[in-house]
Amino acid sequence: MTPPAVVYNTDDGCFDCNPCSDSIRFKSDQSQKETTIAVANIICIVPKDNCGETVYSLLYLRNDAEATGIKDERLLLDNILLATVPKPLAERYLYAQLPPHLCPSGSRRGSMDIIVSTTSGTGTGASFFNNILRPLLSHLGVNEYKTHETQSTQTITELCNAKFIPRASERLPQTIILLSGDGGLTDMIDAFHSTLDSLTVPPTIALIPIGTGNAMANSLGLLACPAAGLVALLRGTPASIPTFAAEFSPGARYIIDEGRQRVPILRMSDDGHPRVYGGVVASWGMHAALVADSDTLEYRKFGADRFKLAAKEILYPSDGTEPHKFRGAVTLFKKDNQTQSKHEELLRRKEHMYVLASLVSNLEKDFMISPLSRPLDGRLWMVHFGPMSPSSVMQVMTSAYQRGQHVGNESISYEEIEGFRIELGELDERWRRICIDGKIIIVETGGWVKVHKDPKRLLNILLLQNSPHQCNN
Template identity: 60%
Template sequence: MASTQVIHTSDDECFNWDVIGHTLRCRSEQPQKEITIAFDDIICVMPKASRGETVYVLLFVQVDKNGSLDLKSPRMLLGNVKLATAPSFLSHYMWTQIPHHLCSSSSIQRSIYVVISTASGTRTGASLYRNILQPLLSYIGVFGYELHETESTQTVTELCHTRFIPRAQKQLPQTIILLSGDGGLADIIDAFHSTVKTLIVPPSIALIPTGTGNAMANSLGLLAYPATALVALLQGVTADIPTFAARFSPGANYITDEGCGRVSVAHDASDDQADSKIFGGIVASWGVHAALVADSDTIEYRKFGADRFKLAAKEILFPSNGAETHKFSGTVTLFKWDSQARNIREEILGRGEHMYVLATLVSTLEKDFVISPLSKPLDGNLWMIRFGPMSPTRALEVMTSAYQGGQHVSDKSVFYDKIEGFRVQFCEPAEKWRRVCIDGKIVAVEAGGWMEVHKESRALVNVLLLQNHTYPDSN
């Protein structure tokens, strides 16, 4: 991929262009300048009247000096260049009108929100908004949106209850441009499904990924190229986000504050007998996956970005204190359709000891980590991946093969199948081994407790994704 020279054009400059491989070379004679733009970095092309003629403003993701081609980098900028003519092979980037999900007027009554998760990933959400999103919205004529920056882990949930859900219940449309990782999206899914009991107008979420793993964004292809999520914001269509419900025995608690805090999962925490429910759209897991997510959710680990998961996994598999790799004890029961797809049957999985138990609605948990290669974007299918106790070296080999296009599911030691749900009856005396992961949130189940996960039939939240979008080939 070609790097882009950092050149800001003025209103008087107009460039001619030619193509070199998969880049667009733009040149002006007076003054003499040249800009090279990779096709993958192009966001849109906007026709503009200038001195009685039509010229074309091309907007693209631009890497600042010493930066990297990563949308999460604080060195990314919105670049623009004025072209004398528009390349025909960029016709599907042509910007002619604001899409309905970004239209807001007195007649449409659509509200538009920009929500920045300030703590996601390596904390680049604010700079991405300032350097790219804010000028992009200004260019295309989107104004009057509400801007919110998270102040705590509860901010997105509070926004749901004070703004998003009441508006949806009034049958009013809204678009949430969410600069976040999976956590912000998970908060919205859980808040809507936990609260809404009547017919609503689902909010449309434009996900601009700024997290560490970005499972949903990776699975939807929003991180395929630096500009993809921004192209989806302008050209995307809405689709339902399938969800599951994870129900827990009484006494389950969220683990907070880097493992130091406990908050009851039950909506009525005063009722010790109340069971609890969390809604998710990405993953429910127990075993090594849940443990590595829990252990790596610290400031110290987060500075390593996505590598924090690998570092935590190695410590779990190869404990630095020399202890044996833990064998997770419990009974895992699957709920699956019978061969005629008429009745749900139960199937006990394994022999009571496990290493990796994970159910997912998405294909890719982090860049290149294809946990479920048969999953299709938003198809609603829940897949189980499980393997039992094995040597840490062997387990690392299995997990590493997921980075090779999901080859781990072909390993004879790995169970991989479509399910309707599953249940875990925990047989672990120590809380450390009774931690589960629901879309990145960590829950500790009490001794002798259980977790049960089932697919939900309702979809209350939409997401913008690109359909049939092809990147240009000038040849």
């Protein structure tokens, strides 16, 4: 990207920055050209040489519609040059040196890989990489990395087994920039936790969310502003990712290809049961059903709204029947925080509508399923309730979009757990689907699933502790 010819002055009268404002105005004293930039779109400011003089490049995200006049949600990386950097801007955005996780790769200094998921969300990963991430790294002088585009649902798992896990075992540092939704992160969690038991050097993952729900990213604040994920890449600090393990009865299978295929779960627990790992959510009932039903190309074109559309179909079946009542025995594993004693609680209810355990607060940007969850605190919270009228369920879901107010409903159970077990009593396989971080697993008739927190933390993710932004959107 060629820097603009105009250098903007930041003397009094040419620079307007109100800390509480949504935008910042710049004006060139040479051409009198003015530029207004949304605060939430600013990524950083980096020093640049301009014909022997030091100027400062302010990098920000610009909506393509600003240039074309055509309604378009695509964001592009753009920049303006500043003659000087006022103190308010310097304190918030000046980027003087690379953080350790972005240092150039070397024999033992670490490596950096970028994974671009080609199927996450509405398929914008490649565009984001080409239009934003790659030019941003070039501005920062970061050119030593390898890029991988996913070719199948197994690409990330294969990369972990072939490259990332061996490097971690050799105690070599590595940074992985992941342009993906929750599924890509889950693939990494499952691969590492299924393979490694000994102490390693955890890879540092920079999650750039391009999925549909983006539960992890939303819960970490990586979508609070358009630039938040990129700011976390530059200023974030590594924090370990808590996980859970899900074990299944022997006949459990993954459902793939829009529900048309079943594939085996290859990894087994010590007692021979299929086992997968996750870091976001484990569910059965309405949530698992709507995630499974909406995982099609037809639904995905609606973005996050696909979940709402699928939910309406489940609650208001087209054949006019009542919504399904999910049958099974649910046991919760709990621990007394004072005595640390553990106990089990079998729910008296045998019919259920919603059974969901979460390590994160938000399943979507505004859908706060667990308001007491804090980023990466490792606490597992369960939300569950029995059969209700469709209108009552919709009211519960609406309340979840209102900063988690659903947990105040007396019909909703919300509690911290160590894990749970479900013995499914369903004959129709449609109601025997389990959701683990967006992946769907079907359990055989009479089968079961058991979920428990895993003590190991084998991956780090960049967490934005104190964003320079006061995000207003």
